[in-house]
Amino acid sequence: IRMKEVQGGGSEMLCVGFLRGINVGGKNKVSMEELKEMYAALGASKVKTVGNTGCVIYDSSECLFEPYVEKRLHKTFNMKISYTAIPFAYYQKALEEAPEWWGKNEEWRHNVLFLTHNYPVDKALQEIGETDPEYERIYCKYGMIFWSSAFKDRKAYNKTQYSKLAKKECYPYFTIRNYNMALKVLEKSKKLHKELSR
Numbered sequence: 001i002r003m004k005e006v007q008g009g010g011s012e013m014l015c016v017g018f019l020r021g022i023n024v025g026g027k028n029k030v031s032m033e034e035l036k037e038m039y040a041a042l043g044a045s046k047v048k049t050v051g052n053t054g055c056v057i058y059d060s061s062e063c064l065f066e067p068y069v070e071k072r073l074h075k076t077f078n079m080k081i082s083y084t085a086i087p088f089a090y091y092q093k094a095l096e097e098a099p100e101w102w103g104k105n106e107e108w109r110h111n112v113l114f115l116t117h118n119y120p121v122d123k124a125l126q127e128i129g130e131t132d133p134e135y136e137r138i139y140c141k142y143g144m145i146f147w148s149s150a151f152k153d154r155k156a157y158n159k160t161q162y163s164k165l166a167k168k169e170c171y172p173y174f175t176i177r178n179y180n181m182a183l184k185v186l187e188k189s190k191k192l193h194k195e196l197s198r
Helices: 032-041 066-077 088-096 121-128 162-167 179-196
Strands: 013-019 045-049 055-060 083-087 108-115 136-141 144-150 174-178
Touching: 013 088, 013 174, 013 179, 032 045, 032 055, 032 066, 045 179, 055 179, 066 083, 083 088, 083 108, 088 179, 108 179, 121 136, 121 144, 144 162, 174 179
Parallel strands: none
Antiparallel strands: 013 055, 013 083, 045 055, 108 144, 108 174, 136 144
16 A cells, blocks of 8 residues: 555655564564564664554555565564554544444453455455344454454353354454554554654
8 A cells, every 4th residue: 555545645654564473472472673673674664663562663655565574574583474554544544433332341352453464354244244232343444343342241252253253264364452552553653653744
């Protein structure tokens, strides 16, 4: 996705990237410093990470092509890591227009899901199947899936499609961030965008 498709011209674009399954439970360890160096070597600038979570914010002439980045990730860290990225403009708009129920119910879990490898969103939603609003809700914006589902009440959770997600064909193509992390990424992205706009 080039900047002219988002902002109508110019040479640089702020992007938000997400790596799947790194630094989880002591497995698939990836150094954020090495990760930033790798992105810089790919031509990105102002590279920032959010914690140790695999969220990368960078400035570039385009959102770096996923297969190309994945090859460099494999070469750099010797592991297969799925990756996706979206322009900050889309990310910000999606978060600002998130449904009012997302993040509100303290008894529920609130996530945003991103698809890697250009897996079709419509196909993923079809595989997820129909949801019961009594137990969960789903909203999609710019390919980002906002998903709130019952959690603390385990009987209710077991009635959700989210509880069955790991068995779906689309599951390996999702990288997931919770409500708080999604907002942290937005906050850090907005700060960098402001710096770049000066």
